Amino acid sequence: MSYSQQVFDELKGRYADQPEFLQAVQEVLTTLQPALDKNPAYQRNKILERIVEPERIFQFRVEWVDDKGEIQVNRGYRVQFNSAIGPYKGGLRFHPTVNLGVLKFLGFEQIFKNSLTGTPIGGAKGGSDFDPKGKSDNEVMRFCQAFMVQLHRYIGALVDVPAGDIGVGGREIGYLYGAYKRLTTKYEGVLTGKPLNFGGSLARTEATGYGTVYFAQEMLKARGESLEGKKCAVSGAGNVAIYCCEKLYQVGATPVTVSDSRGMIYDPNGIKVDVLKQVKEVERASLTRYAELVPTAQYTARDDYPAGRNAVWSVPVDAAFPCATQNEVNVEDAKCLLANGCKCVAEGANMPSSIEAINEFLKSGIAYGPAKAANAGGVATSQLEMEQNAGMTAWTFDEVDGKLHNIMTGIYNAAAETAREFGCEGNLVLGANIAGFRKVADAMIAQGVI
Ligand code: NDP
Ligand code: 2IT
Numbered sequence: 001m002s003y004s005q006q007v008f009d010e011l012k013g014r015y016a017d018q019p020e021f022l023q024a025v026q027e028v029l030t031t032l033q034p035a036l037d038k039n040p041a042y043q044r045n046k047i048l049e050r051i052v053e054p055e056r057i058f059q060f061r062v063e064w065v066d067d068k069g070e071i072q073v074n075r076g077y078r079v080q081f082n083s084a085i086g087p088y089k090g091g092l093r094f095h096p097t098v099n100l101g102v103l104k105f106l107g108f109e110q111i112f113k114n115s116l117t118g119t120p121i122g123g124a125k126g127g128s129d130f131d132p133k134g135k136s137d138n139e140v141m142r143f144c145q146a147f148m149v150q151l152h153r154y155i156g157a158l159v160d161v162p163a164g165d166i167g168v169g170g171r172e173i174g175y176l177y178g179a180y181k182r183l184t185t186k187y188e189g190v191l192t193g194k195p196l197n198f199g200g201s202l203a204r205t206e207a208t209g210y211g212t213v214y215f216a217q218e219m220l221k222a223r224g225e226s227l228e229g230k231k232c233a234v235s236g237a238g239n240v241a242i243y244c245c246e247k248l249y250q251v252g253a254t255p256v257t258v259s260d261s262r263g264m265i266y267d268p269n270g271i272k273v274d275v276l277k278q279v280k281e282v283e284r285a286s287l288t289r290y291a292e293l294v295p296t297a298q299y300t301a302r303d304d305y306p307a308g309r310n311a312v313w314s315v316p317v318d319a320a321f322p323c324a325t326q327n328e329v330n331v332e333d334a335k336c337l338l339a340n341g342c343k344c345v346a347e348g349a350n351m352p353s354s355i356e357a358i359n360e361f362l363k364s365g366i367a368y369g370p371a372k373a374a375n376a377g378g379v380a381t382s383q384l385e386m387e388q389n390a391g392m393t394a395w396t397f398d399e400v401d402g403k404l405h406n407i408m409t410g411i412y413n414a415a416a417e418t419a420r421e422f423g424c425e426g427n428l429v430l431g432a433n434i435a436g437f438r439k440v441a442d443a444m445i446a447q448g449v450i
Contacts, residue, residue, distance in 0.1 A: 003043045004033045024106075028112065060076045064139075066142075076127070078126035079104055079124060079125050080122075082111040083122035085120055086114070088123065088160035089163075092165055107125035111436070112436030113371075118407065149179070163378075174195050204385055206243040206246070207243075209247060213227070222416065227252065227344075229253070233317040236258065236260070237280050249270070264312050265287050272294055318341065322345070322347050328349065329353040334353065342366065343366050344369075348374065415428045418434050
């Protein structure tokens with residue numbers, strides 16, 4: 001039995017209750033064997049056994065008082081997964097589905113993604129099962145303050161730097177930052193994705209969505225194609241999806257779908273980004289509100305989707321950008337996209353495709369950009385925010401966007417070249433996993449058994 005299979009089998013027994021974590025590990029380990037064969041030092045140093053275990057996990061109770069005066073209790077977490085190449089870095093997710101297994105999958109992905117950016121940041125993730133939906137600003141503030149009462153002990157500008165993810169945007173980062181400052185009396189770049197007037201970076205809000213489109217452009221350029229004139233399906237309607245749509249227009253493509261947890265919009269004329277921003281960023285409303293504002297938009301409620309399917313992927317398009325959440329593209333969705341002529345998939349969300357769906361994409365030979373490569377623009381720009389904070393300076397939008405663009409090109413090149421090195425040209429899953437892994441593994445060996 002191969003080394004990677006042996007480690008995975010053991011892990012399956014130990015963490016049978018963490019299916020998302022096992023899925024993320026399986027996707028990585030099944031591609032690493034050629035690199036493990038090439039360098040026996042990885043097995044000798046038990047790198048796989050070590051890299052699949054977080055260095056440290058904090059788990060805490062978060063108690064706060066809602067607007068009615070009732071005491072509420074949530075569960076909070078920070079998974080500090082790997083610090084071989086830099087301080088822990090990764091987002092916070094506030095969503096009712098959050099549990100330790102979900103955060104371990106996200107933290108594990110983050111190790112390789114952060115390594116691929118070429119910048120010195122380790123991997124982490126955190127969050128809570130708190131649901132910001134339907135809460136007042138004051139309730140969100142009190143929750144964030146209570147969360148930080150616990151978290152502030154474990155983070156710091158050179159220790160661990162959290163940021164946003166699902167349910168955590170500028171508002172939450174602002175409240176978390178205020179609470180950190182009050183608890184520690186330190187004014188430091190301890191969080192990224194901050195609002196612009198206190199240390200935030202221009203282009204961080206746009207970075208993940210823009211970066212995913214830059215990555216798709218690189219994949220298509222290598223095939224002598226482009227996004228110009230292409231019809232695109234985007235899922236999600238949050239931070240990543242909005243700026244993915246915005247950049248698609250800028251490169252001459254047309255996004256025709258978006259979705260949220262309750263349903264989807266299809267508009268053959270294209271999604272109106274200004275309306276989407278108004279509905280989601282300002283009103284924090286459902287997409288039914290978008291449908292009220294845009295008469296050409298067709299709304300389908302999630303309850304009306306075909307059983308077990310995501311209706312976004314049944315729209316015939318040239319390119320698809322999953323930007324909502326994990327496992328939102330199953331094997332049937334993947335087959336449907338391919339049958340309708342989709343030639344490019346770039347993942348803005350983390351692990352949006354099931355392993356079977358990924359295998360369909362790879363088998364078909366289309367341009368497939370896996371999450372940890374295609375959505376790395378967000379965390380890469382967080383690292384640029386850390387750089388600006390450390391230098392007590394602020395760069396222009398174009399400066400940051402230019403650096404983001406270069407980083408995405410660099411990630412594409414690293415993944416494509418590594419795939420070629422191992423005789424798997426075009427397999428960016430294998431290329432990204434091995435390229436991300438080698439840097440971290442080599443650093444772990446150099447630092448010894450610690
Ligand atoms: P947001 O909270 O801004 O938006 C999330 C969107 O996805 C919303 O439209 C939400 O719908 C929808 N959604 C969330 N959970 C589910 C679910 N279980 N089923 C269906 N729809 C769902 O988050 P982001 O845009 O920041 O994150 C989206 C994805 O991108 C996540 O996978 C995240 O991990 C990933 N990502 C984010 C980065 C960032 O910088 N923000 C960086 C890299 C990856 P509703 O509005 O109804 O809640
Ligand atoms: O999944 C991700 O890469 C993020 N949510 C962004 C993390 C960050 O630190 O900016």
